[in-house]
Amino acid sequence: MQKFEDSIKVPFHREYHFDMENGYIYDVIKNRNTSADGYYTDLAEKFLKNKFGYSEVFMTTSCTHALEMAVLLLDIKQGDEVIMPSFNFPSAANAVVLRGAMPVFAEINPLTMNISPQDFKRNITKKTKAVIVMHYAGIACDMDKIMEIASEKGIYVIEDAAQGADAKYKGRYLGGIGDIGCLSFHGTKNHIAGEAGAIILKNKNDEWKNKIEIIRQKGTNRNDMLRGSISKYEWVDKGSSYCPSELLMAMLCAQLENKDVIRKKRKEIFEIYSKGMESIKNKNEYCNIDYIMIPEGSDSNYHIFYILTKTEHDRELIQKKLESKGIQAFFHFSSLHSSPMGKKLGYKNEDLSLTESMSKRLLRLPLYTGLSIEQANYVINTLEEIITEMR
Numbered sequence: 001m002q003k004f005e006d007s008i009k010v011p012f013h014r015e016y017h018f019d020m021e022n023g024y025i026y027d028v029i030k031n032r033n034t035s036a037d038g039y040y041t042d043l044a045e046k047f048l049k050n051k052f053g054y055s056e057v058f059m060t061t062s063c064t065h066a067l068e069m070a071v072l073l074l075d076i077k078q079g080d081e082v083i084m085p086s087f088n089f090p091s092a093a094n095a096v097v098l099r100g101a102m103p104v105f106a107e108i109n110p111l112t113m114n115i116s117p118q119d120f121k122r123n124i125t126k127k128t129k130a131v132i133v134m135h136y137a138g139i140a141c142d143m144d145k146i147m148e149i150a151s152e153k154g155i156y157v158i159e160d161a162a163q164g165a166d167a168k169y170k171g172r173y174l175g176g177i178g179d180i181g182c183l184s185f186h187g188t189k190n191h192i193a194g195e196a197g198a199i200i201l202k203n204k205n206d207e208w209k210n211k212i213e214i215i216r217q218k219g220t221n222r223n224d225m226l227r228g229s230i231s232k233y234e235w236v237d238k239g240s241s242y243c244p245s246e247l248l249m250a251m252l253c254a255q256l257e258n259k260d261v262i263r264k265k266r267k268e269i270f271e272i273y274s275k276g277m278e279s280i281k282n283k284n285e286y287c288n289i290d291y292i293m294i295p296e297g298s299d300s301n302y303h304i305f306y307i308l309t310k311t312e313h314d315r316e317l318i319q320k321k322l323e324s325k326g327i328q329a330f331f332h333f334s335s336l337h338s339s340p341m342g343k344k345l346g347y348k349n350e351d352l353s354l355t356e357s358m359s360k361r362l363l364r365l366p367l368y369t370g371l372s373i374e375q376a377n378y379v380i381n382t383l384e385e386i387i388t389e390m391r
Ligand SMILES: *Cc1c(COP(=O)(O)O)cnc(C)c1O
Pocket: 061, 062, 063, 064, 065, 088, 089, 091, 092, 134, 160, 162, 163, 183, 184, 185, 186, 195, 196, 197
């Protein structure tokens, strides 16, 4: 094991932490206030509102939980359908299935790997309650089209912006465009707080705000008591324990305060990779490998850099060759419709052929805040050697 670790020159991911986090976390312990909804939770919520322009923000234990809360808020239940891409992490689908409703999988736009607005529209039925769009790699979905279709048909839009914190679409921060937005601050994301997330409401809506507070506080009206409007709290509706510890919120505040450092470092690496790929393609006329593109109107947070090979076999070959040079490159989501759970829901592999094919050809290069320029150059130069040898 140790030997293998030693041979890794560029790991796929390493958490990046700031010295400031130590002081904030120590502050929480010193004040003996490690449970939820203290100073740092409040600070994180305010930060997200002020810097990202969100109306209402509630910190959560994860993005997965934020998605569960969104589905609870919309009272989605058995007999309802929720459209989402099949090229996805299972969280959105779980949130729907846990309430006894049906996830309906839509195809992707091959240029972004995000949900195809046309296929979203095609899948709408009388049972459709919501669409959960996911901004893959920190690159925005075609939100204008999606919002237009949804409002025409009276469907709620939930944004799974787990990978989209600090990324924008036409000047607006992701997570604040749909009716509800969900963010992740998991250890693998851009802003790290172990296991944490947030739920965002686009509009100031007292009914929804009140309902979210109850869902988040184990189905109780504890927040009313904290505000002094009632003297004791009680069980009033469905809910669970969705409030993150102050220790994690302290870590998150320090990470958020450094968001521009995080973005700048990731952008540098991303640009080394994309310029490198452009030059590889120019030099090798027959190179049939594509790579991530940032479309017009989208402002990325540089969460992921991926390449798309022509065949699944090519992807495996490149991954193995990179690994032999000490570089970890990983696949990403296997499509949900063809997963064992997707099969249980009645889907067949051939139902979404584009997703099926593309998910088998995507390979992510190492990209994290602490990756050095030397490491990034080593990755792209090695990749160039491999691609040149392949033809
Ligand atoms: C990471 C991720 C999640 C899960 O986030 P958690 O905060 O770990 O629950 C959900 N959806 C997508 C698209 C993700 O990338």
